[in-house]
Amino acid sequence: MKSILIPVEDHAAIGSVLTxxxxxxxxxxxxxxxxxxxxxxxxxxxxxxxxGGMIVDDQARHELLNEAYEIFxxxxxxxxxxxxxxxxxxxHCSWRGDTLITDEGxxxxxxxxxxxxxxxxAAGFHQPRKATLEAxxxxxxxxxxxAPPQETGKLGDCIAIAWxxxxxxxxxxxxxxxxxxxxxxxxVMMVPGTKLAGPDEAQLVTSLRRHGVxxxxxPTNDTSKGPGFAVLETAQSVxxxxxxxxxxxxxxxxxxxxxxxxxxxxxxxxxxxxMAH
Numbered sequence: 001m002k003s004i005l006i007p008v009e010d011h012a013a014i015g016s017v018l019t020x021x022x023x024x025x026x027x028x029x030x031x032x033x034x035x036x037x038x039x040x041x042x043x044x045x046x047x048x049x050x051x052g053g054m055i056v057d058d059q060a061r062h063e064l065l066n067e068a069y070e071i072f073x074x075x076x077x078x079x080x081x082x083x084x085x086x087x088x089x090x091x092h093c094s095w096r097g098d099t100l101i102t103d104e105g106x107x108x109x110x111x112x113x114x115x116x117x118x119x120x121x122a123a124g125f126h127q128p129r130k131a132t133l134e135a136x137x138x139x140x141x142x143x144x145x146x147a148p149p150q151e152t153g154k155l156g157d158c159i160a161i162a163w164x165x166x167x168x169x170x171x172x173x174x175x176x177x178x179x180x181x182x183x184x185x186x187x188v189m190m191v192p193g194t195k196l197a198g199p200d201e202a203q204l205v206t207s208l209r210r211h212g213v214x215x216x217x218x219p220t221n222d223t224s225k226g227p228g229f230a231v232l233e234t235a236q237s238v239x240x241x242x243x244x245x246x247x248x249x250x251x252x253x254x255x256x257x258x259x260x261x262x263x264x265x266x267x268x269x270x271x272x273x274x275m276a277h
Contacts, residue, residue, distance in 0.1 A: 001028045001178050005113040007037035007106050007136070008068040011128050013119035013149050018075045020147035020272050021117040023155035025091035027182060032081070032093040035109070036068035037132065038100030061100055069097045103131045107139025115175075117145045120269060133266070137247050143175040143276040144247070148269055152241060155272060159183045160240035161215075162231045162261070164191040165198030168246025172276040173204070176244050179274070180208065186215040187238045191245075191261050192227045228264020240271060247275040 006021050008014065025032050038061065072095055076083075082092040101109065110116045116136045119128030136144055156179050163169050173180070180186055186208065190201045199207075201217050208215040221233040235243050248262050265273060 001114040002030050003113045003115075004030050004032045005106070005110050005116045006032055006034045006072070007101070007116070007118060007132060008034045008072045009037040009128075009132075010064075010067050010071060010126070011119060012122075012126050013128050013147060014071055015075075016147040016149060016151045017117055017119045017128075018072070019151045020145060020155065022075075022079060022081070022091060024115070024117070024145060027156055028178065029089040030091055030114075031085070032091060033096055033113070034068075034072035034093065035096045035106070036065045036100050037106060038064055038102060065097060065100055068100075069095060072097075103129070103135035104139065106132065107135040110136055110140035110142050113140075113142060115143050115145055115274075116140060117147060120146050120148055120266060120273075122149065130266075137275065137277050143172060143274060146266070146269070146273040146275060148271055148273075150270070152271060154241045156183055156242055158185040158187070158238060158240045159242045159244060159274075160218075160231075160235040160238060161186060161188045161204070162191045162235075162243060162245040162265075163188055163201045163204050164246065164261075165196045165200065166246050168248065168277055170246070172244050172246045172274065173208075175276050176274050177211070177213075179242070180213045180215075180244075181211065184214065185238075186213050187218040187240065188215055189218050189220045189231065189234050192220050192230050226261075226264050228261040229268065231261060232265060232268055232270075235271065242272050242274060243269065244274045247277040 004021050021032055076093055085092045118133050118136055121128050121130035121133050188201045188205050205215040205217050221230050223230045
């Protein structure tokens, strides 16, 4: 995972987003690129209440662009991140900041990166927007690393996998192989009540171990709160510092109406979640 795209916007979780991206970059000596994110107001629906106001003119857009740059630049400076690649194998970065990029633009531009790091969406003012996550997930063809609201410490030592035999789960695991090979422990659980036709968690563990991944099967915690909560509680019980899961195995509409593992995890996760559709 040598290239990481970071959409930068002034929201409550941006510190966690940047720190999560840096933790990932430190494991692989990665290149991090920051871009200024701004919503496409022509496509905003009434269901997205997380905006604090509309960008109505070029001056406001310019202010948001400068604000995003200052956030990124301040983080880079405070963490002494190099602007150019050297022979140390440490992370390096750059800023692409000539214009605001919309959510759709993030999905398009993200296609040339190994992973995109975004914030876990939340309702309300000054929060990461769900539209950003969904555009990145469905339009980039790349995996996302979704940062929780609060910064976490370690990243990638103990990686839990939530498996249900879906194509989305398989793609997420495949994208995550560099992380899995570097992990110390990879507990694998079955997402309760969602298994599709295909290999079970024990078969996935066997396959991963052929590659040298330290995978093992663990039981999923019982809970009446739903499969997503069961996954999160199980991950917490093994001290996982990252969770891998397929994104939206069920349709987004069904998950919006009835709930589902992805929606529950996106609403409640307190650890970074690696997810692909």
